[in-house]
Amino acid sequence: NLIQGCYIGTNNLGTAASPNASLGIWVLNSPNNVIGRRDIFTSQRNVISGNGTNGFEGIRIEGAASSGNRVLGNYVGTDSGGSVAIPNFGTNVWINGAPNNVIGGLADEDQNVISASNSNGVHISGAAATGNIVQGNLIGTDRFGSADLGNFTGVAVTSAGANNVIGGTAAGARNVISGNTTAGVIIDTTSGTRVEGNYIGTNAAGTAAIPNSTQGVIVAAGATNNTIGGTTARAGNTISGNTTAGVQLNGNGNFVFGNFIGTNPTGTTPIPNNVLGISISASNNQIGGTAAGKGNLVGFNSVGGVRVNSGSGNAILSNSIYSNSGGAVLLLTGANNNQPSPRMTVASVSASTVVAQGTARGPANTILTIQLFASTDCNQAERLVGTTTTTTDGSGNATFSANFSAPVDTRKFITATATDPLGNTSAVTTCAEVVTNTAFISGRVSDVAGTPLPNVVVTLSGAPSRVVRTNADGRYTFSGLAPNITYTVTPQSPYYGFIPLRETFPNLSGPITADFVTQSTIPPTVFPPPSDNFDGPTRDPDRWNLGVLSHPLTDFDPLVTVAQQSGKLVITPRANLSGNHFNGYVSVNSFDLTNGAISVKLEQAGAGTTAAIFAVGEDSQNFYRFVVAGPNVSPSVREQLLLEPTTTAGSVLYFRSTHICAFVTTPRSSRSISKLAPTALTGPYVVPSRY
Structure with a gap:
């Protein structure tokens, strides 16, 4: 069915209301209808205005069978010139429980003017309302996109199904959603809605404000997994000039990517939102991100760039946030788990390298992501220049140092944020002035x-x-x-x-x-050599027979004595040592898939005995190292290295050293296997299952 060239709710010139008390047009469980133009002829446009004196809509598309309908090139809520308000008393266009309909289109002739309603410009609701597209329209302005003819609300998506799209990434998909009495876009109790490529709060050229009188976009409580903007070309919205916040997030788990908030569409001219760029009163939302295209530009807003009022896990990453009066990122008390801001201590430039250092705090033993920004003001985050990580100690303290080659140019401060693994991003509160340093x-x-x-x-x-x-x-x-x-x-x-x-x-x-x-x-062993079977003809002749549990004293390294004590292997330096150093390495992290563990510790064997120092430490290769120092080292305290095994049959202990003692203990006996090599020796040793 086609509905074209009609005046519905006005006189025959489209200059004054002649209202229908109920609906202007009602599509009920009827698919594939066209309301308005299918080509360039303006005579096909409908003027649908002045209807619903009892609160009904200009156009209602309703029912699960109402799919594939298109509303193209109409003036809804205005006169036939598209410049004077003739309001519909209810919503201008309501999609109620109907899927896969299109309001507007990509061509100029598809553009609807949807303005001056006493309710919503466009309303999408109902669980079956999925896959609907609202694109290429002027919602709240005149037909030129230059004057305010606001609806009460621009676009509302409430209690609807998933995957409805407001705008889009194709050329011509942009809506201008401006001049509305409350918000430009409201998303409530729904998921999967995408708001892409729109101008929200500006004129059609994106050069001046036509404010929505509250927020540009509200994501209400109960709305989750909705995306404002995106990472692909033309997905970002320009959300500027609105009376309060550009974006208000009251729902959990939503995404704000790639938008210009508080500026023109190129980020070069201020069009501030009158309070905040983004306001968050919820949890687990993402404002920007480390992937390409996720960062937002949030600038020139009158109170602040991004403010987290309450909630936790709100990650604010890789954005450009600057020239906001109150600061780039603000946290109210308790928000984002009160994640502390990093404190910058050094910012210096030498040649083409900038060095930034500072301190951070967070939960104990936690990896923090530190993002560094070059800014013209101390509390802003103007241009991301580097990302690094640091790990807090047991008291929650950490330091960081990062070098980056990005030029600082006219920006003279380095600022930073810290984000914990749960997504709690700190405020930007301190800075370090960049100084030239050679x-x-x-x-x-x-x-x-x-x-x-x-x-x-x-x-x-x-x-x-x-x-x-x-x-x-x-x-x-x-x-x-x-x-x-x-x-x-x-x-x-x-x-x-x-x-x-x-x-x-x-x-x-x-x-x-x-x-x-x-x-x-003394290179470490980074992988074990193949093991032999210890019994057959391939047995390594340099290895001790596994059944031999003790050896003559002459077989042992002359610098140490070895004894088995209650299932432990005890290595003790000889008294009055002198001469060369004694070095050994024991891997304690190289067991196979069976359960096993080894504890390594130093114990004092007795005071007053002259012996060499026996030191133990751990290096980056996960080897424990023990050293007998010399020559002519004669400390007064004798120490022993105790290695206490807990293994299962088949466990493997790998090692490599010139002088080494390796052991395992089987679960079926307390026997230990020891090996001292006067020459270079390479493991592994395997405990056969028969033990």
Whole structure:
């Protein structure tokens, strides 16, 4: 069916109301009808205005069978010129429980003017109302998109099914939703609604405000999994010029991506929302994100950029938030679990590198995501320049340091936010002014053949102190150092000695190079070699027979004694040691899929006995290292290394060392298997199931 060229609710010129007391047009369980133009001829346009003196609609499309209907190129709520209000007393266009209908279209001739209603411009409701599209319309303005002819509410999606779209990403899909008495868009008790590519609160050119008198977009309580904007081209909305907030989130679990909020569509001219850019009174919403295209531009709003009033888990990431009067990100008391803001301590630029350092707080032993911004004001987050992570200690404290090559240009402050793993993002409250600094220390760590050594720990002592690791080319850098301070650089590794051992630079004033070369190498085992069966012809002759539980004293390394005590293996340095160092490595994290655990600890064996120090520590390869120091080390306290096994049959203990003692204990007996090698030896040892 076609309804074209009619004056419905007006006189025959479309200049004054001649109202129908009830509906203008009612489509009830009827599919594939067209209301309005199908081509460029304006004579096909309907004027549907002045209807519903008893509160009924201009157009109602109702019922699950009412699908595929199109409303194209009409003036709904105005005169025939599209510039003077002739209100419908109820909603202008109501889709009630009907799926897959289109209001408007992509071509200019498809554009409806839907304005001046005493209720909603467009209302979508009912569980069966899914897949409806509202696109290319002027909702709340005249036909030029330049004057206010507002509805009470622009577009309302309430108690509806999923996947309704307001706007779209195709060329021509944009709605102008402006000038309405309350909100531009209301989403309530529904999910899966997408609001894409619209101008909400501006004129059709996006150059000046035609305010919606409350918010641009409200996502009410009970509405979840709705998206305002998006990551693809033309998905972002321009939400600007509104009387209160650009976006108000009262529902949990919604997404705000890729929008311009408080500016024109290019982000270059202020069109502020009169209070906030985004206001949140709910939980688990995402404002921006780390993926490409998710960040919003939120600028020039009169009270603040993004404010979290209540709720938790609201992640505010990778946005550009600046020139907002009250600050970029604000948290009211209790919001986002009161996640503390990072405190910036250093921001310096040398050559093309910017160094930012600071402190952060959060839950104990928690990884925090730190985002760093270059800003012209101290409490803004204008341009994202880097993202790093840091882990809090048991008291919830952490430090961070990040280098990035993005130029700071005219922006002279570095600010930061912290976000915990639950999505609680902090406010932006502190900054560090960027200062030009040419003081830095860099260098390379290599072996005697010149091969670079990656992942070597390099420590800087001074003010501040730092720890870095060498990169794949063996290089490290400490940038942005305060001048006229003494610094010491020390490389550290359980596998290498270094020449020089360390380097100290008093009163550092410029760039310094400090290279280090290894003295010797003891490479760790990064994967175990194949094991043999210990019984057959492939048995490794260098391994002890598993059935042998004790060995002559001469088989043991001359620097230590080994004893089994109540299922423990005890390694004790000999008294009055001198000569070479004794080094060993034991892997404690390399068991197979059976259950197993080993505890490693030092215990004092007795005071007053002259013996070498027996030290234990853990390195990045998850090896425990024990060292007998020498030469001529004679401490007064004798210490022992105790390794206490808890294993199951078939467990594996991997190791590699020149002098090593390895053991396992089976669940069926308390026997231990020990092996001391006077020459290089490689594991693994496997406990056969027969034990």
